[in-house]
């Protein structure tokens with residue numbers, strides 16, 4: 720069985736190497752959809768009877784690991800030096816520095832790597848993170864699927 724929980728957050732970014740609009744500082748209402756596979760719990764009378772996992776448990780982990788950290792932050796590539804320097808000159812600014820450009824693709828992969836570790840720590844082999852879908856706009860999204868991404872570089 721596959722279940723999915725959707726959450727939303729706001730963040731700023733730019734793609735410093737982009738050849739058009741996206742090189743400018745701007746923001747998005749991002750949407751993240753987290754899909755997990757597992758068996759439906761059939762134990763009689765337990766709170767999660769009939770569920771793979773309570774959707775609120777997915778929300779709790781996603782908020783702690785991704786949403787609360789990225790929401791109202793500026794997501795910036797470490798190699799985008801002018802912007803990194805600018806953001807660091809603002810005392811207390813909420814900035815998240817990535818080792819790659821903050822495209823929908825790279826953010827989906829990063830979210831997958833972080834969430835995979837968290838769900839594995841919490842639920843072991845009972846559940847498996849299968850996909851993280853990240854919408855940058857209602858019309859543009861990227862899917863990080865387990866079988867398609869590198870899980871070795873997840874620092």
Ligand SMILES: Nc1nc2c(c(=O)[nH]1)N=C([C@H](O)[C@H](O)COP(=O)(O)OP(=O)(O)OP(=O)(O)O)CN2
Pocket residue numbers: 734741821822823824855856857858859
């Ligand atoms: N493959 C990717 N292409 C682009 C990315 C990306 O992350 N991966 N990102 C951008 C920009 O960040 C940009 O904000 C996307 O905006 P845009 O292409 O304008 O998307 P819209 O949904 O707003 O498009 P409309 O045609 O205006 O509806 C660019 N490319």
Ligand SMILES: [Zn+2]
Pocket residue numbers: 732733741745746747855
């Ligand atoms: Zn953008």
